[in-house]
Structure formats: structure tokens, C-alpha cells
Amino acid sequence: MTERYRIPILRDKLKVSSILPGIVGDLRPFSAPEKNMIPLGFPKKLEEGWQQKAFGIFKKILDNNKALKVFMDICVRCGACSDKCQFFLGSGDIYNTPVGRAELLRKVYRYYFTNLKGEPFSENLLKKWMSYFYQCSECRRCAYFCPYGIDTAEITMAARKIMHEIGLGVKYITDSINKVLTIGNNIGLTTKALKSTINDLEEELKEDTGKDIKIPLDEVGAEVLLVPPSADFFAMPHMESLIGYAKVFYKSGISYTVSSYASEGANFAMFIGDYELTKALNKRIWDEAKRLKVKRVVIGECGHAWRAAYCYSNAMNGPFNFLDNHFQQPQHICEFTLDIMNKGLIKLDKSANDDKIITYHDSCNPARATKMGNVVGGQFEIPRQLLSKVANKIVEMDAAANRERTFCCGAGAGLLADEIMQVRINGAYPKVNAINNVMKSHRVNTVAMICAICKTQFNTILPYYGLDRDMVVGIHQLISNAIVL
Amino acid sequence: MFHINFISFIYVVISYITFVVFVCGVIYKFLIYMKTPQFVNIVLTPSPTSRKGVYCRMLSNIIFLRTLFKSDKFLWLISYLFHLSFLAILLQHFLRHITFDFNSAGGNLSYFYNILLPIGFIIGLVVFVTLLFLLFRRFFIERVKYISLFQDHFILILLLSIALSGLSQVVFQPVGELNKIMPELDHYFNNLITLKTSNIPLNPYFLLHYTLILVLLNYLPFSKLIHFIGVIFAPTLNREDNFSLENKLGMQDKYPTL
Numbered sequence: 001m002t003e004r005y006r007i008p009i010l011r012d013k014l015k016v017s018s019i020l021p022g023i024v025g026d027l028r029p030f031s032a033p034e035k036n037m038i039p040l041g042f043p044k045k046l047e048e049g050w051q052q053k054a055f056g057i058f059k060k061i062l063d064n065n066k067a068l069k070v071f072m073d074i075c076v077r078c079g080a081c082s083d084k085c086q087f088f089l090g091s092g093d094i095y096n097t098p099v100g101r102a103e104l105l106r107k108v109y110r111y112y113f114t115n116l117k118g119e120p121f122s123e124n125l126l127k128k129w130m131s132y133f134y135q136c137s138e139c140r141r142c143a144y145f146c147p148y149g150i151d152t153a154e155i156t157m158a159a160r161k162i163m164h165e166i167g168l169g170v171k172y173i174t175d176s177i178n179k180v181l182t183i184g185n186n187i188g189l190t191t192k193a194l195k196s197t198i199n200d201l202e203e204e205l206k207e208d209t210g211k212d213i214k215i216p217l218d219e220v221g222a223e224v225l226l227v228p229p230s231a232d233f234f235a236m237p238h239m240e241s242l243i244g245y246a247k248v249f250y251k252s253g254i255s256y257t258v259s260s261y262a263s264e265g266a267n268f269a270m271f272i273g274d275y276e277l278t279k280a281l282n283k284r285i286w287d288e289a290k291r292l293k294v295k296r297v298v299i300g301e302c303g304h305a306w307r308a309a310y311c312y313s314n315a316m317n318g319p320f321n322f323l324d325n326h327f328q329q330p331q332h333i334c335e336f337t338l339d340i341m342n343k344g345l346i347k348l349d350k351s352a353n354d355d356k357i358i359t360y361h362d363s364c365n366p367a368r369a370t371k372m373g374n375v376v377g378g379q380f381e382i383p384r385q386l387l388s389k390v391a392n393k394i395v396e397m398d399a400a401a402n403r404e405r406t407f408c409c410g411a412g413a414g415l416l417a418d419e420i421m422q423v424r425i426n427g428a429y430p431k432v433n434a435i436n437n438v439m440k441s442h443r444v445n446t447v448a449m450i451c452a453i454c455k456t457q458f459n460t461i462l463p464y465y466g467l468d469r470d471m472v473v474g475i476h477q478l479i480s481n482a483i484v485l
Numbered sequence: 486m487f488h489i490n491f492i493s494f495i496y497v498v499i500s501y502i503t504f505v506v507f508v509c510g511v512i513y514k515f516l517i518y519m520k521t522p523q524f525v526n527i528v529l530t531p532s533p534t535s536r537k538g539v540y541c542r543m544l545s546n547i548i549f550l551r552t553l554f555k556s557d558k559f560l561w562l563i564s565y566l567f568h569l570s571f572l573a574i575l576l577q578h579f580l581r582h583i584t585f586d587f588n589s590a591g592g593n594l595s596y597f598y599n600i601l602l603p604i605g606f607i608i609g610l611v612v613f614v615t616l617l618f619l620l621f622r623r624f625f626i627e628r629v630k631y632i633s634l635f636q637d638h639f640i641l642i643l644l645l646s647i648a649l650s651g652l653s654q655v656v657f658q659p660v661g662e663l664n665k666i667m668p669e670l671d672h673y674f675n676n677l678i679t680l681k682t683s684n685i686p687l688n689p690y691f692l693l694h695y696t697l698i699l700v701l702l703n704y705l706p707f708s709k710l711i712h713f714i715g716v717i718f719a720p721t722l723n724r725e726d727n728f729s730l731e732n733k734l735g736m737q738d739k740y741p742t743l
Binding site: 016019021062063064065066067069070071073074075076077078079080081082083084094097099100103114115116117140143144145146147148149150151153154275310311312313314315316367368369370371376377379380404 | 514517518521522523524525526527528529530531532533534546550552553555556557560564622626627628629631632633634635636637707708709710711712715716718719720721722726728
């Protein structure tokens with residue numbers, strides 16, 4: 001299986017071996033079938049006159065999105081971003097540099113909206129779009145390094161939005177959005193399936209701990225509505241973190257509930273830049289908070305879910321006057337847990353994690369798009385404080401690959417599809433490299449993180465690089481180990 | 486306006502057109518950027534949470550090119566030197582040619598002239614050399630070579646030509662020649678800004694220099710050079726990380742159906 005993919009070589013220092021334009025231009029995700037597109041209001045396939053429609057959508061976005069309007073004009077192609085993107089570092093394809101990627105949209109912008117030389121819409125160009133705008137994980141590492149703050153995520157979102165509006169959808173992303181809208185989560189777990197999964201978990205917990213630790217579902221009148229990513233209900237190692245949340249809530253004495261209607265924090269509509277769908281998916285959380293009469297909303301360990309909830313909720317579905325205003329709404333589970341720990345409600349046994357030498361991976365969305373605990377930099381400090389409370393051996397990764405400069409796992413923004421495994425392998429390269437370096441220098445054997453996509457991605461990708469997939473853990477999994485019940 | 490010769494007449498007309506194009510172009514872009522709404526806050530974190538903090542971040546980015554310093558030290562050095570010296574040479578030109586009416590201020594023409602000329606020459610050299618570096622980058626750093634477009638080279642070559650033609654006025658012609666056109670030049674510019682007209686000095690180096698500058702000013706509002714306005718409107722840098730603000734602004738009601 002490994003032979004089918006090109007695996008970049010892990011080195012002490014990151015290096016791009018050779019620059020070859022177009023080398024990964026044939027990697028594309030599966031197109032969305034008709035049944036995925038129609039319910040979302042998109043045309044089922046490319047139709048006659050799509051160029052005109054694409055122009056219309058492009059203009060509409062430009063008129064309503066200051067970011068795109070400004071970013072289309074002001075890039076000077078200085079090249080500061082050109083060696084910063086993980087997909088470029090992993091593939092060496094010039095179209096995978098942020099500026100090269102943006103140029104695919106920018107030349108269309110120049111053709112239709114300026115007097116400078118550009119290129120009109122064509123099927124050939126769409127092929128490139130379909131490839132390279134799905135080799136961007138909207139992680140904003142380029143925005144961090146750009147002198148003008150040009151955010152390729154916004155550019156990718158706009159291009160994806162245009163493609164979806166003219167009938168070129170992506171199967172994995174539209175699948176997920178449809179499932180959230182009809183069933184309640186990306187995975188398509190029905191209420192019944194959810195119930196039985198939760199029952200199994202509770203039984204397991206009872207066996208392991210001897211305590212009645214509950215994960216209440218759809219309970220009206222609870223204090224907290226917990227919105228985890230749906231992966232936490234069925235995937236490994238995600239479930240271990242769900243157990244972690246349950247234990248924290250059990251010890252805190254605060255009543256909580258998960259919801260079958262809003263059983264998904266993830267917001268895949270954000271990835272395709274669709275304001276209406278993003279708002280609709282986001283609205284489910286707040287509708288459910290109203291229906292269940294909770295006082296607080298807490299988001300689980302998921303990177304972009306936290307971004308979608310933190311950045312978009314207020315603008316899209318706020319204000320949240322019906323919730324308890326003493327707390328930030330929404331709140332991240334790490335902030336919640338740290339608060340409980342600081343109140344002394346939980347006894348912790350650090351030695352439970354003594355078999356692990358831990359490094360922490362900052363996920364891109366929390367790191368560069370949000371904060372936690374209403375403190376600047378809280379998104380870095382709060383998870384680290386949690387770690388230091390539950391484990392003894394913690395090692396920091398290279399600062400050039402972590403914190404606000406963190407490399408994305410390589411599968412964010414709807415890239416977590418199996419057919420583009422090579423893209424994921426390329427994108428993971430710089431981060432895996434950084435992990436490999438601390439493994440060599442400090443014998444690190446565990447990578448902690450707070451993102452469902454990161455967990456799945458590293459779980460799948462690490463073996464390709466010859467590393468152990470069981471290294472991947474969630475922070476609440478470590479808390480779960482250390483908690484004294 | 487007909488007391489001047491034909492070439493001067495053309496230059497005066499083009500100069501005024503250029504002024505209108507430049508000012509209107511920049512104001513137009515400014516208004517477009519200002520008016521386009523930004524519904525969701527996409528601020529890049531860690532970010533200041535107050536308005537004051539945002540101003541500090543923005544200013545430090547503009548004054549010291551702080552972000553570029555983080556991403557590429559060599560490029561930072563070169564572009565910082567370029568921007569500083571470019572600003573200085575602009576200032577030198579204004580001091581030398583426009584704002585100073587030597588006669589009514591009772592000043593001594595040759596005194597100012599003697600100071601400003603060598604200063605301008607040195608600064609001009611810095612502009613020239615840094616521009617050369619910026620151009621070489623586009624040919625010799627492989628990934629930068631690939632991303633460079635025609636307009637990137639064009640703008641650098643245009644600026645280089647402006648610098649070169651400006652410098653050659655000092656290098657390639659005798660000092661006497663320069664002294665001869667200077668009064669004429671000051672007269673031309675001072676008249677231009679007070680909406681009077683006079684003959685332009687018919688010196689080939691100067692005319693080339695001046696023509697290229699007119700080209701630059703006409704091209705600027707429609708090119709990537711508009712980044713000097715655009716940078717203050719980048720929503721990743723110009724908003725604070727304060728999401729309760731959305732509620733105050735009532736963003737929910739203005740939300741577009743895109």
C-alpha cells in the first residue's frame with residue numbers, strides 16, 4: 001500500500017528537494033454526486049453558461065467580502081509566504097505556495113475586474129482549481145507570515161464557493177453537510193445509534209471505574225450543552241477524550257447534556273465559504289441550546305468547530321441573551337476543564353501518564369483564528385496548563401513549527417478524504433518532521449492535540465512515515481487517565 | 486497658458502491629468518475598500534483585544550514591516566531599506582523643488598542646493614541598489630522566479646529607470662548644466678502647484694525622469710502598488726479579537742445571503 005504514495009523523507013531541517021510546477025496537479029477529490037448537490041441548492045453539474053454564473057458569484061462575493069476584495073488587489077508577490085505552506089513543503093509544486101494558489105483566482109479577477117492581463121474562466125482552469133484549492137487546508141499559516149495579512153483561507157473559500165455554485169462539488173464535504181442537515185452529524189449517526197453508542201460507553205465506564213458516569217443525551221434543563229465533534233462518539237482515539245469530558249463533568253457536579261440534533265460541532269460549510277449553510281449549521285447549536293434550556297454551551301476537542309463557534313456564532317446567530325452571561329459563549333472544553341481544576345474539584349494523579357513523554361501539537365484553527373479563556377494567547381497556554389497538571393514529562397516542539405507558527409496536520413478544511421491520501425501525506429510532512437525531531441532528541445512517544453481532524457489524520461498518516469499511530473492522543477484522554485475518581 | 490512652448494504645454498496638461506488620475510484612483514480604491522462589508526471577524530490571532538492594540542499592531546506593521554521581519558530577514562532588510570530611502574528621496578524632492586520659495590524666505594539658494602543634492606544622490610543610490618536586489622531576487626531565487634509575473638518585473642524596472650535617470654542628471658552631465666536648469670525647474674514646479682504655468686527645462690535626463698514618474702503615477706492606483714492603501718483594510722489585521730462587538734454592530738441583521 002505504501003508503494004503507491006510518494007513519502008517525503010524526514011530530515012533534521014525542512015528542505016524542499018525540487019520545485020516542479022504542476023507535479024501534484026492531478027490530485028483531486030471525488031466530485032459530489034447529484035444527490036449531494038441538489039438538497040444544498042447547488043446545480044447538479046456544470047451547465048451551459050457556467051462562466052457567466054461563475055462571474056456573477058465572484059462579483060457577489062467581492063462586493064460582500066472586504067477580505068477578498070482587498071486581498072485580490074494588494075499582493076505584491078514578494079514571496080514571503082512561498083516557503084511557508086505545508087503542502088508546498090511536502091510537494092514542491094509552485095501552485096501549492098499560497099501566492100501560486102491565489103494566483104489561480106487572482107488571474108480570473110484581473111481578467112474580469114481590472115485592466116491588467118488575466119485569464120477568463122475555462123474548463124482547463126477549473127481542473128486546476130479543483131486540484132489546488134483542495135490542497136489548501138485553510139490553516140492561515142501564510143496569513144501569519146504575509147506582510148499584508150493576506151489570508152489564503154478566504155481565497156480558497158471563495159474559489160470553492162464559486163465551484164460549488166456552478167455545480168462542481170466535492171463528495172466528502174457535501175456528504176458531511178447533508179448529513180448534518182438531515183441527521184445531525186457528519187457521520188450520519190442517528191439518534192438511536194447515538195443512544196446505543198453512549199450506552200455502551202457508559203457500561204464500559206462502569207466496568208472500568210465502578211462509578212455511574214453518565215453521558216446524558218437530549219436532557220432538558222441541564223446546565224451545559226456539550227457539542228463535541230461527532231468523531232468523539234465512534235472513532236479512536238477520539239472516544240477516549242469523550243470519556244475524559246464525562247469524567248470531568250462527573251467530578252465537577254455540573255449537569256450537562258449532549259444533543260442528538262446538534263451532535264456535531266464541525267461546520268463543513270465554512271470550508272466551502274458558503275455563508276448561508278455555515279449559518280444554518282451554526283444555528284443548530286443555538287437552537288438546541290434554547291430548546292434544552294441550558295445556561296452554557298461548551299465545544300469539544302475540535303479545531304475548526306471551535307473556530308466556527310467562536311468566530312462566527314455571534315455574527316451569525318447572536319446575541320445569546322438567553323444564556324448565562326457570566327460565561328463566555330461558547331466556551332472551549334479546555335477552558336471549562338481548567339476552570340474546574342483550578343477550583344480544586346478534581347484530584348489528579350500525574351503519575352498515571354508517566355509512561356508517556358508528551359509533546360503538544362497546536363492545531364491551526366484554534367492557534368490562528370481563536371483564543372481561549374478570554375486571554376490573548378490562551379489558546380496556547382490553556383491546553384499546556386492542562387497538560388502540566390496531568391503529566392510530568394512534557395517536551396515542546398520546535399517553535400518554528402508550533403504555537404502561532406504551527407503547521408497544519410494536512411487534512412483540515414475538508415481534505416480528510418481517502419482518495420486524496422497523497423495530498424494528506426504531503427501536507428502532513430512538515431509537522432511529522434517536527435514530531436520526528438522531538439522523538440529523536442527527547443524520546444517523545446505521545447502527541448497530544450485538541451482537534452478531531454488532526455487526530456484522524458495523524459492516526460492514518462504516521463504509519464506512512466514509519467511512525468506509530470498510537471502516539472496520537474487527545475488532551476482529555478490524558479486527563480481521563482490522570483483523574484482520581 | 487499659450488505663453489509657453491508646445492512641449493511644456495503637453496507636459497503641463499499631462500501632469501494635471503496624472504494628478505487627477507492618481508488622486509481619484511487612490512481615493513476610489515480607498516472608498517471601495519472602506520465600503521465593502523466584512524461580516525465575519527477573521528482576525529488573525531493571537532491578536533489585540535482592544536482598538537488601541539489594533540492600532541499599535543497596524544502601525545508597527547507599517548512602520549517596521551514587522552510581519553515581513555518574522556517571515557524573511559533578508560527580504561525585510563532590503564525592502565525596509567528601499568521603503569525608507571524611497572520615502573526619504575520623496576521628501577528630498579519636495580524640499581528641493583517645491584515647498585521652498587528661496588527668494589521670499591530670504592534663503593540662500595546655493596546653500597540648500599549644496600546640502601540637498603549630495604544627500605539626494607546618496608539616498609538615490611540606496612534606492613537604486615535595493616531595487617536591483619529586489620529585481621535579482623525575482624530571477625535567482627527559484628520559487629520567487631516562478632511566482633513573478635510581468636507586472637512585478639515591470640514595476641521594478643520602471644522604478645529602476647526612474648532612479649537611474651534621476652541619478653544620471655548628477656552623474657552624466659557637468660555641474661554647470663545642472664545649475665543652469667535648476668532655477669527653471671523650481672520655477673516650473675512652483676508654478677505647477679499654484680496653477681500657473683511656465684516652460685519645462687528641456688534637459689533630456691530630466692525629461693526622461695519626469696516622464697517615467699508620470700507613467701508610474703498613472704499606473705499606481707490600478708496596480709499592486711495600491712498595497713500602501715490596502716494594508717490598512719486587511720480584515721486579518723485591522724479588527725480586534727472581540728466577538729461581542731458583532732452584537733453591538735447588529736451584524737446578524739445585515740448578514741448577506743451569499
